[in-house]
Amino acid sequence: MRALVLLLAVLAIPAAAAAQDGRGFGPVIPKGKGEQCVAETDYMRRFHMTELTHQRDETMQRGVRTKRFSLNECVTCHATTDSAGRPVSINAPGQFCASCHEYAAVTIDCFQCHAAKPGDGGRAGLPSPFPMTAAANPETVQ
Amino acid sequence: MSGFDFDRRRFLSAATAAAGVVLAPGVTLYGIGAAARELDEPASADIRWGLLIDVNQCTEDCDACVTACNEENGVTGHGRPATDAQWIRKVRVRDPKTGAEKHLPVMCQHCAEPPCVDVCPTGASFKRADGIVLVDKHICIGCRYCMLACPYKARSFIHENLSDQKPYAPRGKGTVESCTMCVHRVDAGGTPACVEACGEDGNGAMLFGDLNDPGSEISRRIATYATHQIRGDLGVDPGVRYQNL
Numbered sequence: 001m002r003a004l005v006l007l008l009a010v011l012a013i014p015a016a017a018a019a020q021d022g023r024g025f026g027p028v029i030p031k032g033k034g035e036q037c038v039a040e041t042d043y044m045r046r047f048h049m050t051e052l053t054h055q056r057d058e059t060m061q062r063g064v065r066t067k068r069f070s071l072n073e074c075v076t077c078h079a080t081t082d083s084a085g086r087p088v089s090i091n092a093p094g095q096f097c098a099s100c101h102e103y104a105a106v107t108i109d110c111f112q113c114h115a116a117k118p119g120d121g122g123r124a125g126l127p128s129p130f131p132m133t134a135a136a137n138p139e140t141v142q
Numbered sequence: 143m144s145g146f147d148f149d150r151r152r153f154l155s156a157a158t159a160a161a162g163v164v165l166a167p168g169v170t171l172y173g174i175g176a177a178a179r180e181l182d183e184p185a186s187a188d189i190r191w192g193l194l195i196d197v198n199q200c201t202e203d204c205d206a207c208v209t210a211c212n213e214e215n216g217v218t219g220h221g222r223p224a225t226d227a228q229w230i231r232k233v234r235v236r237d238p239k240t241g242a243e244k245h246l247p248v249m250c251q252h253c254a255e256p257p258c259v260d261v262c263p264t265g266a267s268f269k270r271a272d273g274i275v276l277v278d279k280h281i282c283i284g285c286r287y288c289m290l291a292c293p294y295k296a297r298s299f300i301h302e303n304l305s306d307q308k309p310y311a312p313r314g315k316g317t318v319e320s321c322t323m324c325v326h327r328v329d330a331g332g333t334p335a336c337v338e339a340c341g342e343d344g345n346g347a348m349l350f351g352d353l354n355d356p357g358s359e360i361s362r363r364i365a366t367y368a369t370h371q372i373r374g375d376l377g378v379d380p381g382v383r384y385q386n387l
Contacts, residue, residue, distance in 0.1 A: 056280060057280075058184075060276070060278050060280065061268065061270070061278065062184035062185060062270075062271070063179075063184050063185035063270060063271070063272070063325070063329055064181070064182055064183070064184050065181045065182075065329055066181050066182045067181065072309045072310070075309070112303070112304075112314045112315065113279055113304075113307065113312040113313055113314030113317070114307065114309070114312045115306070115307045115308060115309040115312070117306075118309065119308055119309040119310075
């Protein structure tokens with residue numbers, strides 16, 4: 001009995017240490033911009049891939065370009081910048097996508113083709129096809 | 143909701159400002175298509191996007207369309223012309239009897255009956271409701287049947303890993319790709335990058351518009367002047383037409 005208590009106590013030490021620095025046992029995930037995600041966190045954790053796949057077919061095949069579950073929007077909101085202010089790839093080690101996917105041992109294929117950093121709107125002169133900040137920066141609008 | 147209206151108004155004002163290109167007194171090219179769709183509205187089958195290229199205006203030394211396309215879509219090469227991706231190219235045609243030469247850009251012709259779609263074993267090569275022919279790279283297996291089927295040599299295969307793609311133009315190893323008629327710009331109410339560049343930096347030889355709308359500039363020009371579809375005899379009904387070819 002004494003041994004069991006000792007064992008539990010020993011096991012509890014790293015857990016307590018991890019809990020103290022706010023990590024729990026899960027991966028460390030950089031916080032996204034803004035107040036909250038496009039859906040509840042629990043829902044996004046479980047179903048983001050389903051929503052992205054659905055959106056992917058809607059956009060690709062039918063030309064529907066709603067922004068709620070757009071991969072570009074995910075990247076824009078969740079990508080971080082380095083000390084020089086340059087955007088870091090969202091699938092780089094420790095970044096939003098990679099930290100969780102590494103923990104769960106699930107490969108991400110998205111960024112073999114898709115941009116992993118927020119980008120510009122294309123050729124100069126044309127507004128971004130996916131204006132993300134127009135509402136936040138109304139002074140940029142004529 | 144108000145945020146979206148804002149964006150829409152901004153698109154329209156910007157598009158109108160850049161729309162007209164005066165070629166000569168009394169000759170104006172309008173490069174504007176229809177108004178931007180609502181974001182949640184799918185592409186409409188009432189529209190058929192097309193291009194009209196005036197070959198007389200196109201010169202040998204100008205490659206504004208090619209440069210703009212590469213820049214817009216992030217198409218970069220490895221210095222290997224045989225395998226590097228090519229969405230649009232300048233072609234020289236010469237009549238051996240007379241020696242007459244013409245120069246014209248050739249890209250995916252966005253056929254009404256696209257052979258690339260007929261042969262695709264997975265359904266990755268498809269024609270959107272508004273006539274734009276695309277590759278859904280999510281389901282492309284890279285078999286390259288479409289490249290063999292295309293009479294215009296319009297498609298390219300990506301042989302190597304890529305990085306730093308444009309957010310609106312995903313491209314990746316192991317898939318086939320071609321001109322998308324800048325579908326991301328068209329969906330936002332804009333014109334393809336090649337058309338815009340041809341008007342700004344080139345000779346204003348290219349016109350983009352809705353072939354199904356009898357009132358559009360492109361339809362009026364096609365109804366007025368003799369135009370030519372490259373290999374029109376194949377019956378694939380290309381959406382890209384050439385004038386003075």
